[in-house]
Amino acid sequence: MDHDLDAMTREQLINEVKKLRTGVRAHRDATGHDLCWHHPQLWNLLPEQAGKPPIVPSWPQFMRGCIAYRTSLDAQCPGAVRSEQEYDGKP
Template sequence: MDDDLEQLSREQLILEVKKLRAGIRNHRDSSGHDLCWHHPALWELLPEKHTPIPDVPEWPQFMRGCIRYRQSLDEQCPNAPRVKRELDEDGIA
């Protein structure tokens, strides 16, 4: 799957690593409601152009997953600041 890397020069590999690191940092630095969104920009960093169609849970299952995710943030990031920003109609907090 990653055979294309064998053909890249050292300089091209460095550029690829920098591009991947920037994408990972962008995803890592997501905050607030951005944590909940579908992140195809991260997948676009891969050389294979495949846009997966996610399995979308029905609302009750989806909401239970959101609650579990939010609970995991309490466990994993207990000292993170808590905010009360609402998500607007355009999806912007």
């Protein structure tokens, strides 16, 4: 799957690592409502495309997943700053 790396020069590999790190940092640094978004720009850093659209849960299952994700943030980041900012409709 990563055979393209075998043909890269040291300089190309360094550039690839920098590109991937930039993408991971952008995803890591997402905050507020941006945590909830589909992130194809991160996945597009890979040389291959996924080949199929994601499977999207129906609303009740999706909302249960959102609640579980938010609950996990309380457990994993108990000291995180809380925000009362409303969602503004912009991804």
